[in-house]
Amino acid sequence: MKLRNSLANIAILLLAVTLISCGGKDESKVKVKKTETQPISVKKFDTPPGADPSVSAEMGGNGFTGDGWTTSTSYNVLGSSKAVKGGMMTWSIPDFPATLRNYGKDENSYYTRMASSLMYESLLDTDPVTQDYSPRLATHWQISEDKKTFRFRINPNARWADGKPVVAEDYVATFKLLLDPGLLTGGAEYYQEKYEMPVAESKYIVSIKAKNVGWIYFAGAGGIRLLPAHLLEGVTAKDFLERFNYEPMPGSGPYFIRKEDVDKGRSITLRRRSDYWGEKEPFAKGMYNFDIIKTDVVQDETLQFEKFKKGEIDVYSVNRAQWWAEKTDFEEVKRGIVQKKKIYNQNPGGTSGLALNMRKPPFDDKRVRTAFSMLYDRKKFNEKLFYNSYTPLKSFFSGTPYENPNNSLINFNLDSAILLLEEAGYKDKNDQGYRMKNGKVLDLELTYTQPSQERYLTIFQEDLKRAGIKLNLKQIDGTTQFKIGNERNFSMIIAAWGGQNPPSLEFNVISKTADDPNSTNWSGIKNTRIDELAQLYSTTFDKKERVKQVREVDSIIISIQPYVLGWYADYTRLLFHNKFGFPKWMVSRFDDYYGGAEPPIFAFWWIDPAKFASYEEALKDKSKQLPTGEVDETYWVDVKKREEAGEVVTITD
Numbered sequence: 001m002k003l004r005n006s007l008a009n010i011a012i013l014l015l016a017v018t019l020i021s022c023g024g025k026d027e028s029k030v031k032v033k034k035t036e037t038q039p040i041s042v043k044k045f046d047t048p049p050g051a052d053p054s055v056s057a058e059m060g061g062n063g064f065t066g067d068g069w070t071t072s073t074s075y076n077v078l079g080s081s082k083a084v085k086g087g088m089m090t091w092s093i094p095d096f097p098a099t100l101r102n103y104g105k106d107e108n109s110y111y112t113r114m115a116s117s118l119m120y121e122s123l124l125d126t127d128p129v130t131q132d133y134s135p136r137l138a139t140h141w142q143i144s145e146d147k148k149t150f151r152f153r154i155n156p157n158a159r160w161a162d163g164k165p166v167v168a169e170d171y172v173a174t175f176k177l178l179l180d181p182g183l184l185t186g187g188a189e190y191y192q193e194k195y196e197m198p199v200a201e202s203k204y205i206v207s208i209k210a211k212n213v214g215w216i217y218f219a220g221a222g223g224i225r226l227l228p229a230h231l232l233e234g235v236t237a238k239d240f241l242e243r244f245n246y247e248p249m250p251g252s253g254p255y256f257i258r259k260e261d262v263d264k265g266r267s268i269t270l271r272r273r274s275d276y277w278g279e280k281e282p283f284a285k286g287m288y289n290f291d292i293i294k295t296d297v298v299q300d301e302t303l304q305f306e307k308f309k310k311g312e313i314d315v316y317s318v319n320r321a322q323w324w325a326e327k328t329d330f331e332e333v334k335r336g337i338v339q340k341k342k343i344y345n346q347n348p349g350g351t352s353g354l355a356l357n358m359r360k361p362p363f364d365d366k367r368v369r370t371a372f373s374m375l376y377d378r379k380k381f382n383e384k385l386f387y388n389s390y391t392p393l394k395s396f397f398s399g400t401p402y403e404n405p406n407n408s409l410i411n412f413n414l415d416s417a418i419l420l421l422e423e424a425g426y427k428d429k430n431d432q433g434y435r436m437k438n439g440k441v442l443d444l445e446l447t448y449t450q451p452s453q454e455r456y457l458t459i460f461q462e463d464l465k466r467a468g469i470k471l472n473l474k475q476i477d478g479t480t481q482f483k484i485g486n487e488r489n490f491s492m493i494i495a496a497w498g499g500q501n502p503p504s505l506e507f508n509v510i511s512k513t514a515d516d517p518n519s520t521n522w523s524g525i526k527n528t529r530i531d532e533l534a535q536l537y538s539t540t541f542d543k544k545e546r547v548k549q550v551r552e553v554d555s556i557i558i559s560i561q562p563y564v565l566g567w568y569a570d571y572t573r574l575l576f577h578n579k580f581g582f583p584k585w586m587v588s589r590f591d592d593y594y595g596g597a598e599p600p601i602f603a604f605w606w607i608d609p610a611k612f613a614s615y616e617e618a619l620k621d622k623s624k625q626l627p628t629g630e631v632d633e634t635y636w637v638d639v640k641k642r643e644e645a646g647e648v649v650t651i652t653d
Contacts (some may be wrong), residue, residue, distance in 0.1 A: 039274035039291050042256060045163035051156030052165075052203055060153045060204030069140035069153065075127040079286025079604045080583045080653045085272075087607035088292040089580075090314045091594070092304050094449065095478030096265050096297050100248045100257060102225055103177065104241050105184040105518060109482065110498075111295065114599045115270060116225065118288070120251035123152045123171070124222035125283060125597070128588055129639070129649055136283060137166055137226065137252065143218060150221045151207040159277040160228045161250035166277075168200035173229035175208070182237030186516025190506065195221070214539040216506075226252065252277065254288035268295045270602075286583075286653075287598075289606035299477065301452055308575065309338075311619075315576040315601060317593065320452055321389040324573050333575070336626030337618050341574045343586050343593070345636040348499020349391075349398030349568035354446070355495040355522040356562055357488060359514075362442060367424040369561040372492075373410045374417040375463045376564045381456045390567035396509070396557050398568050400501040402550040407558045410565075417467050426468070435468035443470040444491050449478045453494070485522050495522055496566075501590060503550055505534040509557065523562035530556055576601075578626055579615040581608030583653040585635040 055061030098106035102116035123138035133141070138152040158166035175198050181188040194217060198208035210217035231249055232240075247259045254276040261269035270293040278284045296313065298304040305323070308316040309330065318324045332338040356363040356372065363369050378392045394410075395403040426435040426442055435442045448457060454473070461471045476484075484490050497508075497520050506513075511526040513519035530553050537549045572593045587593050587600040594601060618624040642649050 037271065037292060039272045040256065040258070041273065041275045042161050042250060042258075043163040043275055047159060047163050047165050049157055055156075055203050059202035061156065061202075064153065066140045066153075069142050069151075070133075071140045072127070072132065072134045073282075075132065075134040076129040076651050077282070077285070078128050078583060078585070078588060078598075078600075078651075079284070080581070080606075081286060082581060082653070083286040083289050083604065083606045084581070084609060085289050085606070086291055087289075087612075088294060089290045089602065089605070090294040090296060090312070091316075091601075092296045092298040092307065092313050094297070094299050094301070094304070095482075097268075098479055098482060099245050100262070100268070101241070101244050102248070102251075103183060103185070103227075104237065106482070106486065107185070108518060108520070110595055111268070114595055114602070115248075115255075115257065115268070117253075117597055117599060118255040118270060118293075118602065119248060119253045119257070120225035120227070121253050121278075122223050122225050123154070128590075129651055133222070134283070138222070141222065147213050148211075148217075149207060149209045150218050151201070151205060152222065154204045154206065155281075156204055157277055158252055159275075160252050161256055161273060162228070163275075164228060164230055165203075166226065166252050167203050167229070168206035169229045170226050171206045171208075171224070172198050172200050173232045174224060174227045177227065177232060177235075177237065177240065178224070180237035183241070184237075185518040186513065189512070212539060215541050216538045254278070254284070255293070266297055269293070270295075287604055289604070290602065293602050301450055311577060314580075315574060318573040318575060321386040324389070325387045328575060333628070335618060335622075335624070336628045337578055337615060339574075339576050339578050339629065340631055341576075341586065341629075341633055342571050342631050343574060343633040344571045345587055345589055345591075346399065346501075346640065347570075347572075347590060347592055348400045348501045349393065349395075349570070350497050350499035351393070351396050351563065351565075352496035352568065353393065353494075353566035354564035355485070355490075355493050356564065357491050357493075357522070358524045358560075358562060359488065360491070362424075362437075362444075363491060365424045366561055367420040368426075369564075370410070371417040371420040371424075371467070372464075373561060373564045374413045374420070375467055375469075376460055377412040377463060378567060379412060380459065382567065385455050386567075390569050392567050393565040394558065395554050397499065397503055397550060397554055399499060399570060400503075401547050402501070402503055402554065404551040404554040404558070407555060412463075414463070414466060421467065421469075429468055432470075433465075433468060434470045441470060442468065443472070445472045445474055446492050446494070447474045447476045447481055447484065447490070448494055449476060449481050451475070486518055488522065488524070492564075493522065495563075498592065498595060502546070505530075505537055505550070505553060509553065510534045525557065525560060525562050527556055527560065577615065579607060579612040581606045581611065585651065586633055589636045589639070
């Protein structure tokens with residue numbers, strides 16, 4: 001199963017996809033253009049490598065054999081044997097994140113999740129193809145016969161960025177923090193209900209017991225990203241929220257954000273650690289290659305694109321179909337200086353569209369919610385604006401086996417929408433033609449963050465007007481939008497959430513999440529049958545049965561109509577300057593190009609010395625042509641076909 005660290009959900013923490021390499025390369029023989037800053041060290045304590053000699057082999061110390069435990073040594077790898085360390089990658093985001101903490105209020109932004117996956121580590125990862133468990137901070141694990149107690153043996157070589165060893169007490173301290181309701185995430189109740197307190201059985205062995213039997217509880221236990229106990233000592237959740245909001249606590253991962261590298265509102269710089277404990281571990285071979293990952297904040301989409309073309313930004317995701325069709329064949333693309341790729345994989349479609357606040361009028365009435373969906377002309381958007389590039393959503397679990405194939409697709413229907421509005425009591429109109437109920441005009445505000453969204457929102461606005469609804473459009477920044485959503489201070493709001501495979505129902509669709517701050521249940525879904533199914537799902541070990549359960553959940557959600565659903569694509573459209581090396585799969589199988597357990601372009605791309613030299617030459621000599629390559633990349637599609645044909649797939653670069 002796949003587990004992803006999604007603390008928007010505060011954890012079931014869907015486990016990390018392991019990104020590992022087939023082998024290293026002698027870096028001394030390769031020259032890469034130096035950046036102004038090399039890898040850093042924030043080490044304060046010089047702890048000798050290996051286990052504490054006072055810890056016995058039986059308790060996880062030197063001589064530990066692993067008899068009676070489980071581990072994995074033959075998992076698939078995503079890093080490349082050709083990878084080279086050094087250099088910098090720069091990308092951009094439209095809004096500065098509300099926090100850089102990996103836990104607590106506002107942590108569920110995509111940048112924070114990306115950075116956290118590079119700074120903090122969990123006990124276990126997963127094979128990127130089979131999704132079986134693999135080592136990370138833990139070398140071995142055990143599941144008791146009653147399937148409730150989970151034990152983990154921590155790698156004695158694991159170290160925090162400050163040099164202190166990673167130990168069992170770190171797991172206990174992190175868990176205690178997650179139990180504190182002061183984090184303002186709603187996760188404390190979950191951990192209290194589902195687990196007993198973990199126990200540090202020795203310096204390197206930690207155990208935790210689930211209160212019920214369920215496949216998902218081992219996943220949650222193994223997927224918690226650890227924080228250092230020696231820095232959490234005496235720190236309350238309130239302290240944690242304040243002290244570490246923009247000054248992240250050091251982790252055990254390969255990257256670190258220094259306080260001085262946070263330029264609020266403008267940029268954030270991740271720096272590779274020169275003394276990362278896992279550098280020689282199998283899961284890190286060919287991984288974590290850039291010395292610097294710089295993130296610039298560029299709010300204007302057009303300016304973002306222009307900065308990319310000038311080379312101020314290295315990689316650019318083309319989110320507009322019109323631009324992909326009309327603006328991505330500029331001279332540098334034709335000459336191969338910029339690469340143009342449409343990369344297909346099995347990244348879940350997620351949920352996107354307009355979240356409707358069902359807690360208050362007018363969207364506490366399903367008829368009104370359905371009417372708004374009927375007035376959102378996705379077919380027109382796709383044909384007129386999006387070059388038929390997208391598939392309309394009709395599920396909360398698109399692109400996964402959990403999507404209910406019997407869900408109905410809502411299409412544009414003005415007459416039916418008007419009938420529903422009238423049934424809901426909006427029969428009268430004022431002198432401007434807008435519908436009223438009890439003397440109150442059906443007048444709503446919809447905020448958005450990007451000027452490009454105006455293209456279809458103004459069409460929606462006009463169609464609503466035809467039905468007698470007044471819609472006021474207001475552009476705001478993404479941080480404010482995120483805050484409004486988390487506080488449920490809206491009637492209708494644009495929302496987009498990444499998909500999960502397998503889904504984590506207990507953190508985004510069950511009733512209690514409707515009132516939990518920081519959950520993704522912005523619409524306020526509350527349904528007793530969904531709650532029952534979510535409980536069954538957590539405790540059912542048969543995957544086929546779990547698929548049936550989630551498909552029923554999906555059908556219920558769609559019938560409730562909490563969203564005016566949008567659309568999705570089963571690919572990523574990327575432009576990038578032609579100086580990077582990457583494995584032939586380019587991105588991981590189940591994640592976006594920048595996100596997931598290990599963000600692909602940041603975790604396993606690198607500066608290719610030969611490409612970089614040719615790239616610089618081509619910039620100076622306009623007659624020089626670089627290879628362009630195929631636009632469509634279908635590596636993971638081909639893997640899926642091989643699996644469906646019965647082949648056991650292993651990947652090699």
